Amino acid sequence: MHAHTRCLRGGFAVAFTLFTATPALAGPDWDEGATDAGSTVGTAQVIDTTGSLNSIKGKLGGPGFVTGDYQDCFLLNVSDPQGFNISLTSTFGGPPGFDPMMFLFRIDMLNGTMVAKAVLANNDKSAGSPLPALGPQANDGSGAMVGPGLYLIAISGFGSQPVNALGEFVFSQSFLQPGVIGGPAPQPAGGYLLDAWSADGSFGNYELLVQGVSGVPSPGAVALLGLAGIAARRRQR
Numbered sequence: 498m499h500a501h502t503r504c505l506r507g508g509f510a511v512a513f514t515l516f517t518a519t520p521a522l523a524g525p526d527w528d529e530g531a532t533d534a535g536s537t538v539g540t541a542q543v544i545d546t547t548g549s550l551n552s553i554k555g556k557l558g559g560p561g562f563v564t565g566d567y568q569d570c571f572l573l574n575v576s577d578p579q580g581f582n583i584s585l586t587s588t589f590g591g592p593p594g595f596d597p598m599m600f601l602f603r604i605d606m607l608n609g610t611m612v613a614k615a616v617l618a619n620n621d622k623s624a625g626s627p628l629p630a631l632g633p634q635a636n637d638g639s640g641a642m643v644g645p646g647l648y649l650i651a652i653s654g655f656g657s658q659p660v661n662a663l664g665e666f667v668f669s670q671s672f673l674q675p676g677v678i679g680g681p682a683p684q685p686a687g688g689y690l691l692d693a694w695s696a697d698g699s700f701g702n703y704e705l706l707v708q709g710v711s712g713v714p715s716p717g718a719v720a721l722l723g724l725a726g727i728a729a730r731r732r733q734r
């Protein structure tokens with residue numbers, strides 16, 4: 498028996514204890530909860546737990562009455578780049594045919610706006626497995642790698658890829674080969690920033706195991722979300 502902390506967007510957290518079949522692991526777990534994690538940097542859930550993060554659980558719900566749920570984005574902090582690893586453990590429920598993909602973006606500020614720049618992508622960690630995994634660096638020869646700092650992790654279903662403002666893929670299509678962690682696309686005219694998604698994809702439930710990752714601490718989250726406003730106020734002085 499061990500404690501899990503289930504956190505909802507906005508910093509609201511309820512700690513509760515339950516029996517679980519999984520081995521006890523250090524660090525808090527994050528649950529997407531009832532409020533859908535968005536598909537862009539501006540609508541991503543901010544993981545604001547303290548200390549090393551253990552897992553991220555959520556759901557791509559597929560079609561909806563108003564908008565669909567085909568991508569989930571989370572903001573997190575890479576605290577140990579060398580030890581960085583995110584893997585999708587298993588699909589546990591949802592429709593058959595869910596073939597998840599994962600995309601990692603570095604968070605940056607551009608003209609006072611928070612942006613997400615393509616770093617790493619994977620579809621299948623190995624041949625014969627639909628489950629993706631990301632390590633500290635690309636293995637497609639692009640040289641892309643993870644450093645310390647703020648990142649956005651996105652999960653989608655096969656067929657749904659991130660695109661830039663011109664609608665171009667931001668990742669090298671090398672990542673579609675099993676076992677390949679791909680880097681950014683080679684010099685897309687529209688750049689490497691996440692703007693939208695190419696299409697709806699497959700969908701289902703997921704659980705990510707994460708290493709080398711921590712939550713964005715509360716003061717950091719506030720600063721992150723308020724960066725543009727703070728910068729504007731400073732200029733006015």
Ligand SMILES: [Ca+2]
Nearest residue numbers: 533534556569
């Ligand atoms: Ca979702």
Ligand SMILES: [Ca+2]
Nearest residue numbers: 596597620627
């Ligand atoms: Ca896959």
